[in-house]
Amino acid sequence: MNETSGIRRVDSPLTPSKIIEYLNRYIVGQEKAKRAVAVAMRNRLRRRALPPELAHEVVPKNILMVGPTGVGKTEIARRLATLSSAPFIKVEATKFTEVGYVGRDVESIIRDLTESAVSMVRRRMLETVQAPALERAEQRLLDALLPRPERERKFSMPGLMRVLGGTDSDEEDEEPDAAPQEPEEDRNSGTRTRLLTMLREGRLDGREVDIEVADSAAALPIFGAAGMDAMGINMGEMLSGVLPKRMKKRRMKVQEALRLLQSEEAEKLIDTDALAREAVDTVQEDGIVFLDELDKVVVRGGNSSGPDVSREGVQRDLLPIVEGSVVQTRYGPVRTDHILFIAAGAFSGVKPSDLIPELQGRFPIRVELEPLSWENLQQILTEPENSLIRQYKALISTEGAELCFTEEATAEIAKLAHKMNAEMEDIGARRLHTMMEQLLEEISFSVCDKETEKIRITPELVRERLSSLVEDRDIRRYLL
């Protein structure tokens, strides 16, 4: 036996360079942070490919991203979230210091993460049962279209007639679903087959049909007591398992009915125990928690008294879940030992070393995000797929006008933004938002009144519109 026995190759296209490539579409610079998160995400996948004994030993290398405000920390988290094929959740540490927040329930982070895993796994499971669900849905639809054997006596086939011919006999027959299964079934089966063919060929699509579907509106509005909820027990759900589902008769187009029945059948085909097991497993093995604004729960110098107690309290509460503990959820107990935590904070007034030591030790990887140069700011304005310039251009184009910026103009905006950040409070790329708004305020207002086709933004215009902002200290005090 050599050391690599039982080790598989990672089976995922999400390589570090692919992750960075994706992040680059939205975030300018910050290479070190991008690399760190890309490697951390890849390491999750690598660990999964190890034999269980070894995988158990590999603890996640949690990351702490430190950098001034407005340079992309939260943005990186947001983009990772959409990219991640793993359960992912982003929370603000400050959430747990809010006034009125009773008994800071940091464990809810893990419960929310588990919920997101459940919907992820459910989506995946639903895909795999679509084909059998469709077959069942077709059968239910045929039941609705074809009359029950008792009604067949006088060849009065209201359901079928309505669908095929359109005689609108609207008699309501409320009858139990359990019709006797008798030889009539055989005679019926020929019609059934023909009808099924028509259904599959889409020839019934436009017709209407009455079907019985679960009445979601009838779900019991039961609110669990706070304690129940904390234990991960949902009263409404518990009872809905005990009480029979309320059914409701609805008339709709065949096409729509088929879709509805298919999704109902698909839900039924899902093994909820397997779903819970798999969700808990993927949370434990692949889960990622992004803990934003961690610096906001840090006390300068690390000593706490008075109102600061609550902030340090949050760190103490976070400690067990970061260190590894068991959290009870609706889907079973979840071990947090292998969940990856990525924390971020500006740490301007406080330092990472002001964190309580136990928590510091749990974030071995530190990455610094860089302050933004004016060149960075210009790139942020123009390059990302969702850049401000693209957004404004799109908005103005809805009025039939074209907004265009010369390169010198975007450089001028970036330089002015950089200057303001240097002279006043440094709010990073957020500065661009206020500057663009100020720059285009007049155009946004009057674009509808004039027959302008092309609006050119030149450096001169930028200086003219923004000079008051940059020069006038009195105004600046009121504007960000």
Ligand SMILES: Nc1ncnc2c1ncn2[C@@H]1O[C@H](COP(=O)(O)OP(=O)(O)OP(=O)(O)O)[C@@H](O)[C@H]1O
């Ligand atoms: N490097 C960057 N590339 C692209 N856009 C950026 C970058 N940095 C910041 N932005 C933009 O600036 C705004 C603020 O960024 P973000 O929310 O990431 O700041 P932050 O680093 O989390 O700051 P804070 O410490 O105040 O929470 C966002 O709209 C974001 O798109």
Ligand SMILES: [Mg+2]
């Ligand atoms: Mg942020």
